[in-house]
Amino acid sequence: MRLRSFFFSIFSFSHSPSSSSRFSSLSAAMSPALEKSRQGNGECNEVSKSKVTVVGSGNWGSVAAKLIASNALKLLSFHDEVRMWVFEEVLPNGEKLTDVINKTNENVKYLPGIKLGRNVVADPDLENAVKEANMLVFVTPHQFMDGICKKLDGKITGNVEAISLVKGMEVKKEGPCMISSLISKQLGINCCVLMGANIANEIAVEKFSEATVGYKGSREIAETWVQLFSTPYFMVTPVHDVEGVELCGTLKNVVAIAAGFVDGLEMGNNTKAAIMRIGLREMKALSKLLFPSVKDSTFFESCGVADVITTCLGGRNRRVAEAFAKSGGKRFYLCESN
Numbered sequence: 001m002r003l004r005s006f007f008f009s010i011f012s013f014s015h016s017p018s019s020s021s022r023f024s025s026l027s028a029a030m031s032p033a034l035e036k037s038r039q040g041n042g043e044c045n046e047v048s049k050s051k052v053t054v055v056g057s058g059n060w061g062s063v064a065a066k067l068i069a070s071n072a073l074k075l076l077s078f079h080d081e082v083r084m085w086v087f088e089e090v091l092p093n094g095e096k097l098t099d100v101i102n103k104t105n106e107n108v109k110y111l112p113g114i115k116l117g118r119n120v121v122a123d124p125d126l127e128n129a130v131k132e133a134n135m136l137v138f139v140t141p142h143q144f145m146d147g148i149c150k151k152l153d154g155k156i157t158g159n160v161e162a163i164s165l166v167k168g169m170e171v172k173k174e175g176p177c178m179i180s181s182l183i184s185k186q187l188g189i190n191c192c193v194l195m196g197a198n199i200a201n202e203i204a205v206e207k208f209s210e211a212t213v214g215y216k217g218s219r220e221i222a223e224t225w226v227q228l229f230s231t232p233y234f235m236v237t238p239v240h241d242v243e244g245v246e247l248c249g250t251l252k253n254v255v256a257i258a259a260g261f262v263d264g265l266e267m268g269n270n271t272k273a274a275i276m277r278i279g280l281r282e283m284k285a286l287s288k289l290l291f292p293s294v295k296d297s298t299f300f301e302s303c304g305v306a307d308v309i310t311t312c313l314g315g316r317n318r319r320v321a322e323a324f325a326k327s328g329g330k331r332f333y334l335c336e337s338n
């Protein structure tokens with residue numbers, strides 16, 4: 001049904017005179033809950049509404065806040081306000097990033113030129129930002145997650161759900177630890193994941209893309225996350241395989257670095273395609289070794305093959321690896337700053 005809608009939408013798109021109607025039929029087919037909520041049935045009082053906090057405000061974190069903010073305004077079951085925790089930085093003009101976001105509604109450092117939505121409130125105080133939320137969206141570079149979880153240890157109470165958009169893992173002495181497990185174990189809450197072929201800057205300007213929500217246990221909470229993130233230009237599918245989805249988002253970065261080396265060394269498109277194919281096969285093998293429950297079908301979702309393709313074509317990992325190879329082995333961080 002969804003596949004048919006998708007092809008129908010592409011067909012409509014190619015025959016559509018205006019870009020604003022591009023994905024209207026797709027939107028209608030995919031979001032019955034959104035349409036129902038828009039009509040309003042008066043069943044949700046203020047107390048039962050979910051409050052969302054986005055923990056992180058980088059490039060993807062800001063786009064995630066924008067997606068969520070637009071839906072929070074439309075869906076009855078969510079509070080309008082979306083908090084966004086900002087790792088405070090002082091900008092070259094001396095202003096604090098948080099103040100500028102709240103004044104201009106724009107993350108001028110990590111997502112310049114894009115309005116986040118007036119209902120996004122930037123907050124530099126992590127504890128304060130999460131204290132009233134019952135839905136937490138974690139989206140920072142992976143290396144900061146251990147520290148963030150430690151700061152929040154014992155501070156999350158009540159019925160709270162989390163989702164991780166972090167593409168990476170903690171590698172401890174005992175072995176690899178998925179970020180969703182880190183969140184679950186340290187904060188004592190259930191944690192889904194959202195991964196996919198999602199270059200943030202493209203989604204920021206509302207170009208169409210897909211994503212995958214990985215969950216374990218109840219499908220109901222996964223459906224709530226799908227509702228919160230879905231827009232006509234962002235199509236989200238739930239998959240009952242949290243480890244598989246998260247490992248796809250993590251391991252594709254390694255393939256992207258290899259693809260960047262291939263580009264930097266000018267080895268050509270056939271070699272790059274081979275890297276992507278073999279890379280995907282190795283992602284699957286390693287994922288299944290770590291978690292035998294990982295499903296083959298997950299690798300055909302947006303989080304799998306599609307993310308390998310987009311990251312190897314347009315991602316930052318690819319770009320920095322290409323610069324590294326072209327520079328003849330300059331230090332990685334110097335390539336990153338270019």
Ligand SMILES: NC(=O)c1ccc[n+]([C@@H]2O[C@H](COP(=O)([O-])OP(=O)(O)OC[C@H]3O[C@@H](n4cnc5c(N)ncnc54)[C@H](O)[C@@H]3O)[C@@H](O)[C@H]2O)c1
Nearest residue numbers: 057058059060061087139140141142144166167198199200
């Ligand atoms: N950017 C994308 O296109 C994209 C798309 C999908 C997934 N992701 C994943 O999302 C996650 C977040 O990426 P992003 O693009 O939002 O961030 P980013 O790469 O833009 O990173 C910068 C962020 O890190 C914060 N930061 C810096 N020092 C910190 C510290 N000591 N403690 C806490 N935070 C600190 C900065 O304030 C900023 O918010 C990553 O795992 C990434 O792989 C990114």
Ligand SMILES: O=P(O)(O)OC[C@H](O)CO
Nearest residue numbers: 196197198199315316317
């Ligand atoms: O820019 P990258 O390499 O971090 O990739 C961004 C996203 O993960 C692509 O889905």
